[in-house]
Amino acid sequence: MSEIVMEAKLNIGYRYYSCSESQLKLVNHGRSLPRRGRIFSSSFTLTLPIIKSSTTSPISKFSTLSPIIKFNTNFQCKRISAVADKVDDQETFSTNSVAKLVAIVGGESTSPLKNVPWEDVLIHTAAKLKWIDEGYNLHVLTESILTKQEKEAELVLAQTDILIIINVQHQDSVKWVLQNTEVIPTIVCFDCCPALQNKLGGLKVSNNNQTMIEKFLPLGQGKQIKESLEVLRTVQEAWGRNNSDDIWFSLLLLINSYIRPVPVLQNLRAKGFSTLYCMIKNCRTQLVDCLLDPNCREALVCLNKCAPTDQVCNYRCIASYESPKFEAFSLCVLQKHNCLGLNAEIPVKPNVQPLSFFRGSPLTHEVAEDLFVGWLGKLNSSWRVVAGQNPAYDQFPCQYQLFYRGKAKRTFWYEPVFQVKTLDGQLIWRRRRYRVKREDIPGTFIFTVLDNGVVSREFWRIVDVTDDLSWALFYYGGAAQAAGQSYRGAILVTPDGIWPSKNEAQRINSALERCGIKDWELFGVDNTCCTNAPLGIPEGSSLHVTLQLRDSNVLSCE
Template sequence: GVPMQAAVNTVFCLALSPGRTPLVLWPNARFKSSSSVSRFPLALRPAASRYHSCHLTLAEVDAVPSPTAANVLILVPNAASNFGQTSPEPSPMWPEVASHLAARMSNFDSRVSGSAWTDVDALGFDDAVANSDMLLVIDLAETDSINVLRRAIASSPRLRACVCIGCTPALDELQFVGAFRPSGLSPLDSLAQQLMPWGEVARGARLHQQACSLISRASSEDLIYACFFVLHAYVLSLPLVQHTVSPTWEKGFGNVKEFYKMVQCCGLPILRAVTDPTTKQAIDMLNECDMRDQVGSYRVITSFETPFLEAFSLCILQRNNCFNCDSQILRRPEVAPMSTWCGEPLSWETAAQIFYGHLDIPQASEAGQRLSQSWKIVCGANPAYDAFPAQHQIFYPGKAKDSIWYDPVFKVDTVDGRSVWRRRHYRVRRVRSEGPGVWMLSTLDNGVLSSERWTMVDAADDLAWAVFHYSGAAAVVGQSYVGALLCSADGLWPQEGGRERIRSALRKCDLQLWELYGHGPHASYMWSEEQLEWLADNPPPLDPLAPADADAADREVALSMAP
């Protein structure tokens, strides 16, 4: 489980030879002098020397100026991409995808910029590579560009990584991440990677594998996160991916300190969690993935929700923040709320009616259809949270004046092959300083508090559709995230026009239609015939409006901590 692995991953012994005392190596250890290398067996000394030489002393580190910016160069062919396969506009051209994602990077951290290229012979390409920290090559099949790329990479003074996805084998040979070269790994480096998992070769190998896995998902967020992981490791500290609750080689002795704090603060919840088979399975699977991978980790969490997992997370993460994580709500892009609705200036009352949508309550607009939910999701932009099928939204007034609650109900196809319903419970509050249409939402999701800033971007006067943008953070697990939702009464694309107005609303969120999940050009994936058949046999838990467990003391205490 997590506690034991955190401890085991901290100290490692390497036996130098039979009959000799083992040399104890700590993660992130640094050899203070070349004499330390002489203690290695002859076969390992060259690799150990390289490990020694690639690190600077403290005095040298102080003398090197810290980078203040990072740049990613994306090289793609002039061909159709594999992005947007479940979107209204699938397979956009690679130049459009690369240019858009390069521009979006600064939304996640203003110090990171990107550029997109399709021709290595274009004027300025060599200079662009020379001024880049990471080179990302995708789906390039041209062999004529190999020599140009090789020369540009060799002459770049700051390039720290080159990752190739879907390229010819000849181009793959140019790949490297830090000290790791997939195609040029010598036997000594390979041995060092296995025996020194805290070393630079092993570190680069992990980052390369992670980048390839994320980029292969063909989603905007995953590609940007793949780049940020590499930049954070080699160029400059990036808060978006700085924190993790997972035990890592990079934390070194910090794993032991985290383990000690966990046991000291939360011994009983840990014991209950690891002795419950379902919760133990969830913890083991979460331990196998990087918790900063929001897509993979959240699918595991929604697959194995138990009271023991919630208590485990509530104690270790929310109450005690044993991993000292932090994150902030991203404020870029700056999305302005709609200013008018039905020909009148938007007020808090009419904004609430847009949230209530089609729900059968007295406070809803006359344009609503009086259904058992406010909205159904047509499609969404975040691969971790918006790609679940059959998503229902229920917004309803609370007992206190001007209070609103929000309960999303969605289907989860679990990692072990089951289909289950999940439901969340959010408190909704007005952001009065920014005027009608901007809201703060907070929920306790499996023991972790999430806070989200929602903006009403646009809505049809007859409530045929609405577009909401959100930006959120789960501070105690170090996660920030953004997304947008297109909603309608039945979850299908609005029939009576509105496409260009919807496109315009999404562009205000710095999103394109091909970045959405859930609805193709002609049919819905989220509300497909297969999904509707399952829904007929398994009705969604839409009643009652206020679930009993939402009033649990721990949940309310945690929600009261929301900013």
């Protein structure tokens, strides 16, 4: 009887598996084994008997976990939900919870994110909420739990500040939810039976987002109603963009509006007359020039229609209507005088670690820069982007990367070249220029760029690169401080813009996991029509120092 050993680390919110009729041995820092189905977190040793004839590999089932799990043969394991089979009110929310959210997911509903189950999407979102504050807790309940463990579910919901209901249609479930969620002040429904209604801060709001359902509201609530309708509109629009970042943003917005201020959303708050006074006092010429210029004026009109933290909408407006007048306006109003009073910092979580070894040797600064330079010299670009995670910055068609060393000593530059589909349907090329500086740890860098009058500062990490440079994964966290926006992202790159071989999927997914990213969060880049890209680097620039191009398949070390 052979044993298979694998290492894992179990985190709150992840799925795990239990074995019926099995003997589970757990060493959990001296604690006893939690009851079957309970979510727990710690390093441990777990012995699970597995049936030899099982058609599903037990290793694949544990691929998202990481303690020491030993398998022998006898019994069959089954998958259970991240939500406990028996809900316990004492363990649902920790004592440090400052925002208590629950999501109820109907049936076997799948999300529009590559048909991933909503349960998986929300469990991952729960982990991302803790990047902002460890006290933000989201628990996911499946519809079946409501009837199987009714009393326990009632106790959970009694502690809830915000409830999200997704695709609950069955009449028995609808009836149960209506009976047991009356005390929850904030409820938002998506794709649910019409009997389930939105409620924001205690006020019921119609699902068509046009009028209040409650009649005879006390005088003085008009402002609160208007604000609630605006919050609901923003949440529904963000949720409807069908990407994980906007789902995450929707929950943060609800926390910010009905529980406590969320620091990263501080720029949602209007600045009022002081902004206009600052612009007229310091940037009168730039303001007039912008209003008289058609492109600049259209940019302002477009931006005014975007939510302040909707980076997708904001950046598409900027990329569509960028012009010298708009850059001068932004440089004066935002960068020089900060008339909007905005601020933002580079996100510190997740703490993504860079590649530490390349081809069996410790990574050096010189080799790390050469990995960025990549195929430039043999091909007309360093890398081409295959997919990215950030919906605002990583999804543009035909993304070329140009990394090179400058004429001056120890200068290093990055120039992305990409297409933009403007709001009027045109396809145009854009190009940016970043200064790149080494950080203390090899494989980490600070990128800075002046983008349409606003300085962005980004912390990049080389997460993984194959020995033959067939693909690489780069991660970044950035902030446009004067614009009040912080962001994260990751890009998967190859020499030709074609997806890596399926044989590389496991390693790519492992690299993504280290960035806190699931593969279903990636946007594929359209590389089908990329003619006449404005490539090329300045005369006198240099490329590799340690790695030298020998042929089209490999970079060799000198």
